[in-house]
Amino acid sequence: MTGGCLCGAVRWSASAPPRNIHHCHCGMCRRWTGGGFATLVWFGDGALVWHGTPAVFRSSPIAVRAHCGVCGTPLYLKYDSRADTAITAGTLDQPQAVTPTHHYGVEGRLAWADIGRDLPGRETRESW
Template sequence: MTDTPHTGGCRCGAVRFSASVAPHHISYCHCHDCRRAGGAPVSAFVGFKKEYVTFDGDTLKAFENGPVARSFCGVCGSPVAYVDDRLADDVWIALGAMDQPAAYKPSHHAYVREQLPFVHMPDSLPRHVKFSVPRPTEDTQ
């Protein structure tokens, strides 16, 4: 993956974003919170260093839950990104919000102990009981 702009936005176009560097992490998440936030049985995120990501549009809203703040478009409600206070230098973009989502192949599964029993993803990617990116106050297993 190159350092060319990585772009995306919400469904209605009121929020746009761009990252000027390649992502450092791409992962599926099976946790309960991501399911609720995204309305899907599994979510996927593209992680970038926050300093290289810009957001355009004034309709971006956020919902905070503990150390995590999830952003979404205030017009169409599309999930856009999340930040985690424990990973202050990173922003995690919803893979489905990327303009070219097929270019971002996940390399891990996170929170597999919360994976729904009918979701079958027969790949050989590493599977983590908790986070796929360790938090300073949490362990990965």
């Protein structure tokens, strides 16, 4: 699986299938992506290879997020305590190849974010 940013300055490839695919409705993901939710595709850290250097910033005491420093495309979310990385689904070269299985952060779900209503959901468990 491969993907990258809008301008092509940062590309990524995965050597293993995703571990988890979900829609996140938390306020941080909404602001980060500029949309009503973020669709995240989680890969084990060892599966990802980066070409180009993403700009990384600490978005909370427990996680960092990255984007392209040239075009601003949101690229990934990485929790300090986890051995996997969430790639934004919009960066996939073939986004139709993944299917989200659940919703996360449902307490922040916007009424107009009408996607995957039949999927199970759970609340955000983050605290800092």
